[in-house]
Amino acid sequence: MSLTVRQLMDEQAAGLVGRDDEMALLRQLFGGGGPLVVFVHGIAGIGKSALLEAFAVEARAQGTTVLRLDCRSIEPTERGFLAALEDRTGGQLSTAEDAAARLGSLGDRVVLMVDTYELFRILDPWLRQAFVPALTIEQLGTRSPLVLGLVFSAYIAPGVLGAPIGGRFPPATGQRIGILVFLVGMAGIVGSLAVGNLGVFIVASVLAGTGQGIAVSAMIRGILHGSQVSDRGPIFGAIYLLSYCGAAIPSLISGQLSRVFTTFELACGYGALAVVATAFVLVFAKNPLPATSSTLTQEVAS
Numbered sequence: 001m002s003l004t005v006r007q008l009m010d011e012q013a014a015g016l017v018g019r020d021d022e023m024a025l026l027r028q029l030f031g032g033g034g035p036l037v038v039f040v041h042g043i044a045g046i047g048k049s050a051l052l053e054a055f056a057v058e059a060r061a062q063g064t065t066v067l068r069l070d071c072r073s074i075e076p077t078e079r080g081f082l083a084a085l086e087d088r089t090g091g092q093l094s095t096a097e098d099a100a101a102r103l104g105s106l107g108d109r110v111v112l113m114v115d116t117y118e119l120f121r122i123l124d125p126w127l128r129q130a131f132v133p134a135l136t137i138e139q140l141g142t143r144s145p146l147v148l149g150l151v152f153s154a155y156i157a158p159g160v161l162g163a164p165i166g167g168r169f170p171p172a173t174g175q176r177i178g179i180l181v182f183l184v185g186m187a188g189i190v191g192s193l194a195v196g197n198l199g200v201f202i203v204a205s206v207l208a209g210t211g212q213g214i215a216v217s218a219m220i221r222g223i224l225h226g227s228q229v230s231d232r233g234p235i236f237g238a239i240y241l242l243s244y245c246g247a248a249i250p251s252l253i254s255g256q257l258s259r260v261f262t263t264f265e266l267a268c269g270y271g272a273l274a275v276v277a278t279a280f281v282l283v284f285a286k287n288p289l290p291a292t293s294s295t296l297t298q299e300v301a302s
Helices: 005-014 020-030 048-061 078-089 096-104 117-140 145-166 171-195 198-224 229-257 263-284 293-301
Strands: 065-070 110-115
Touching: 020 048, 048 065, 048 110, 065 078, 078 096, 078 117, 096 110, 096 117, 110 117, 145 171, 145 198, 171 198, 171 263, 198 229, 229 263
Parallel strands: 065 110
Antiparallel strands: none
């Protein structure tokens, strides 16, 4: 029986040897919590294209839709990249969001292979800052600005619930309850990213935000216990300086690491920090010492 050129090429690619470790890494793309983007790099002639072709054969055999673009034949501009995707998928594409939606409509699993990417250096910022984030949005299952705003506010807004809830408990108890609720929420966020469930992501974000509000309000009450009114301005200043630095520094680090790690992997990193923070609070959270009579006198006088 005669074979087509495509079948002959697939047979040759499937015979690749000596690249088991690299293929194992590429197979992580098939997993629900696998990376969204993988870079294959090396010196010319080392076999990068052969490795990608072998992976493509295996991916197609598992029912994955595989598209391959060769940057040598594409104009290194946003319009050129979108035009190349138009040729492969049909229909007009105007934005990165359109391209992400088109790829998502091709099947449950789609692999876009971009060969000789080094020629696209001038387009790299757009691909990183527009195209790949659009793929992440598509992974959440929505492009609605209203829903994406809800995703953001789902974590921030519930923090205001922390004060009335945390006020029902002694400071140490409130911190412990809050951090445990926060940890459960973080676990839900990581799990929702693993399965791509937007509803679970929003619910888990609400839970994490509420837990953080409870823990922070309980901590502030503990710090302010026994203080004079005149001291509270500097105390609040120190609290918010430390709080915002504690949020900004990990955000800066994760922003840089986003060039290397996926959204899911970064979420796992935040989850690990949450575990460490929970252990610290559970062990070291203490209620403030009872105020002395002299302190009470000063508070009444002020």
